[in-house]
Amino acid sequence: MRTDFIKKPLDFPSDDMIHENLAYFGGKAILPADNRKTNFPYITKEDMMQILISIQHDPTKVIDDFTNRYRNYVGSNYAIPTASGTSSLHLALVGAGVQPGDEVLIPNFTFIATAQAVVAAKAIPVFTDIDPDTYCMDVTQVEKLITPKTKVIMPVHVHGLPADLPQLQKICHNYQLKLVEDASHAHSASINNKICGSIGDAAGQSLMADKNFPVGGEGGMAFFKKEEDYMRALEFLSDSGIDYSMSWIAAAFGISQLERLPYYDKIRARNAKFLSDALENTDLFSPPYVPEGYKHSYNMYRIKINPGAKGLDDLEDYKVKEAIQQIIMEEGVFAREWQNRPIPGHLPFQNKKGFGNQYPFCLSNVKRTYKVSDYPKTLNMFRNTLTICRELRSPIEYERIQSYALAFKKIDQNPDKIRRVVEELGDIKRPYEKDARLG
Amino acid sequence: MDNNNNKQFQMSFVLLRVLNSGIIMSIEKNEKEITGLEKILANITTLPYVSVFNSYTGALHGALHGKNIGYGDSVTLSNPTNKEEKFLKWLGISNLKDKETDVFERLSVNWENIGDFDKNFITQSTLVVDLTDLGFGPCAALATDEREVWEKAERLKIFGAFDLRTMWTQEESHPDLQPGIQFNYRISPLVAACTKLSLIKRGVAVEN
Numbered sequence: 001m002r003t004d005f006i007k008k009p010l011d012f013p014s015d016d017m018i019h020e021n022l023a024y025f026g027g028k029a030i031l032p033a034d035n036r037k038t039n040f041p042y043i044t045k046e047d048m049m050q051i052l053i054s055i056q057h058d059p060t061k062v063i064d065d066f067t068n069r070y071r072n073y074v075g076s077n078y079a080i081p082t083a084s085g086t087s088s089l090h091l092a093l094v095g096a097g098v099q100p101g102d103e104v105l106i107p108n109f110t111f112i113a114t115a116q117a118v119v120a121a122k123a124i125p126v127f128t129d130i131d132p133d134t135y136c137m138d139v140t141q142v143e144k145l146i147t148p149k150t151k152v153i154m155p156v157h158v159h160g161l162p163a164d165l166p167q168l169q170k171i172c173h174n175y176q177l178k179l180v181e182d183a184s185h186a187h188s189a190s191i192n193n194k195i196c197g198s199i200g201d202a203a204g205q206s207l208m209a210d211k212n213f214p215v216g217g218e219g220g221m222a223f224f225k226k227e228e229d230y231m232r233a234l235e236f237l238s239d240s241g242i243d244y245s246m247s248w249i250a251a252a253f254g255i256s257q258l259e260r261l262p263y264y265d266k267i268r269a270r271n272a273k274f275l276s277d278a279l280e281n282t283d284l285f286s287p288p289y290v291p292e293g294y295k296h297s298y299n300m301y302r303i304k305i306n307p308g309a310k311g312l313d314d315l316e317d318y319k320v321k322e323a324i325q326q327i328i329m330e331e332g333v334f335a336r337e338w339q340n341r342p343i344p345g346h347l348p349f350q351n352k353k354g355f356g357n358q359y360p361f362c363l364s365n366v367k368r369t370y371k372v373s374d375y376p377k378t379l380n381m382f383r384n385t386l387t388i389c390r391e392l393r394s395p396i397e398y399e400r401i402q403s404y405a406l407a408f409k410k411i412d413q414n415p416d417k418i419r420r421v422v423e424e425l426g427d428i429k430r431p432y433e434k435d436a437r438l439g
Numbered sequence: 440m441d442n443n444n445n446k447q448f449q450m451s452f453v454l455l456r457v458l459n460s461g462i463i464m465s466i467e468k469n470e471k472e473i474t475g476l477e478k479i480l481a482n483i484t485t486l487p488y489v490s491v492f493n494s495y496t497g498a499l500h501g502a503l504h505g506k507n508i509g510y511g512d513s514v515t516l517s518n519p520t521n522k523e524e525k526f527l528k529w530l531g532i533s534n535l536k537d538k539e540t541d542v543f544e545r546l547s548v549n550w551e552n553i554g555d556f557d558k559n560f561i562t563q564s565t566l567v568v569d570l571t572d573l574g575f576g577p578c579a580a581l582a583t584d585e586r587e588v589w590e591k592a593e594r595l596k597i598f599g600a601f602d603l604r605t606m607w608t609q610e611e612s613h614p615d616l617q618p619g620i621q622f623n624y625r626i627s628p629l630v631a632a633c634t635k636l637s638l639i640k641r642g643v644a645v646e647n
Contacts, residue, residue: 043459043461043463047458048458051451051454051455052455055450055451055454059574083577083623084622085623086597086622086623087622087623112597112621113597113623116597116620116621116622119620120620208464208465209463209627210464210466214464216458216629217463217464217626217627217628217629217630218464218493218623218625218627219627239525239529240525240526240528240529241521241522241523241525241526241528241529242494242496242526242529243494243495243497243522243577244494245576246576247493247575247576247577247578247627247630248575248576249454249575249576249627249629249633250576250627250630253458253629347617347618348617348618348620348621351617351618351619352619353509353617353619354510354619354620355509355510355530355531355619355620356504356508356509356510356511356512356531356619357512359510359511359531438597438598438602439598
């Protein structure tokens with residue numbers, strides 16, 4: 001039987017490690033090769049027991065129970081459990097009143113499901129660039145992109161940092177638009193203690209097993225502030241015949257996991273703070289920016305690389321990033337690209353096939369070319385950032401986060417070695433010139 | 440002996456076994472339950488290419504997409520249910536109903552017919568099987584002997600077979616198979632495990 005129990009304790013790392021030879025060049029890795037794996041979600045006896053209890057009950061009751069518990073936790077007025085985050089976003093959009101041919105503003109930097117949910121709602125995605133500090137939707141671009149066809153603004157709380165909802169709410173109010181949150185990365189994230197998912201007119205959220213709050217496999221939740229939007233979404237389900245239902249098995253797992261979500265959130269926040277404090281003491285790396293009053297859920301942790309601070313600004317920044325990625329992997333920290341190309345540059349938006357015969361893209365009078373060059377801030381971010389994904393999402397032990405911090409500090413000590421790796425790389429493609437990665 | 444055999448595969452046992460494997464996410468590299476369900480459906484139907492979906496409408500969509508039937512096109516599906524009619528309408532596809540042979544076969548599996556449902560279909564080259572009535576949650580599959588139908592159906596899924604294998608788009612490897620609209624039609628391995636067991640034990644009562 002496989003166990004999640006950590007069989008091999010990680011030694012307390014020593015600060016002296018940062019002065020040792022880089023593992024890339026034959027030195028000892030900060031994290032031993034046989035002690036790098038992180039587990040998530042944790043599956044405990046409570047989850048097992050909940051499944052055994054739920055299997056005795058009416059499936060509808062199990063799903064309703066889960067939905068009500070999580071809706072209360074988020075603080076939303078209405079909720080519809082769904083089969084996935086994508087379907088929850090689709091429902092949130094149709095609940096907000098999106099009709100075929102409408103335009104929905106979304107950021108270009110997100111998972112592809114955000115944009116595909118817009119197409120599923122038979123609407124046209126219109127992409128903004130990102131704010132270079134938060135990586136969320138650039139609010140300053142929004143008004144320029146609003147047309148008479150615009151119906152909804154759908155920001156993404158990317159990596160778990162809430163988007164600038166207060167500003168977006170003002171814009172929505174001025175133009176009579178609806179605000180729909182893509183809260184798929186932002187479980188328990190908040191602005192001034194209001195939890196993401198409850199702030200906009202509607203929201204969609206993924207609850208798949210790889211998220212901060214996982215159900216048993218695949219699932220999602222659509223949230224609504226007003227009854228009329230909730231009823232519109234329910235009516236859509238009835239009229240379209242589409243089955244977006246959640247399985248009771250997924251819901252049962254969610255019931256027991258929800259009990260532990262606040263604990264997991266605290267550990268993640270503690271670990272993120274530890275790592276951020278450490279990175280602040282390096283020249284080469286900057287931690288994620290979090291505005292005052294915002295609570296980041298750290299579904300992912302994006303680190304900015306500053307080659308100039310170490311005299312590496314004569315090198316191409318994306319090559320420095322690639323070199324650091326290779327070096328830190330050897331130290332045992334899985335820091336990587338998460339997305340490498342703006343979503344409008346992915347094939348579904350280049351091809352615009354939609355549901356077939358170019359629908360719904362053919363409903364637009366505007367010929368959108370979806371050029372990646374329209375998003376220079378995102379392209380720049382791809383050149384000089386690396387992301388820690390599951391490794392920090394898992395509520396890891398204290399000695400492990402110390403090891404991660406030391407790995408970055410160790411690399412910070414070795415700009416000449418980074419230069420050497422860059423020279424060895426030779427000519428490589430920029431991230432967004434490679435095939436588009438989905439995740 | 441038979442009785443003991445039945446008991447060792449109770450649904451609760453299966454669920455706990457999968458939970459203990461730690462693999463409850465469909466895009467996990469070493470996930471085996473979904474592929475296991477696809478394999479048993481291939482065995483039963485004798486149709487080699489199977490794709491599992493998290494709903495009947497998802498599988499129906501997959502079959503239509505696999506047959507290149509999209510918005511503005513028409514299809515022939517006889518005796519459609521009210522839900523099927525609504526779903527086709529939502530997809531923008533008109534149903535010619537009984538004018539020609541059905542483009543693919545549809546079948547619903549429940550506890551009444553699970554023992555011999557394979558005798559009920561007439562070996563169309565493509566079959567859509569609804570497994571939702573078994574009670575584990577929405578679950579359905581597309582089975583076909585046309586590889587291209589399967590490939591196209593998989594492209595309808597975000598993180599379908601191609602993306603899962605490569606985590607890359609099809610720009611280089613499948614230029615003729617580029618995605619349009621994509622949905623998350625992925626199923627939980629826990630649901631797949633229970634459905635798989637039910638199909639393995641066809642005709643034998645399965646306890647909780």
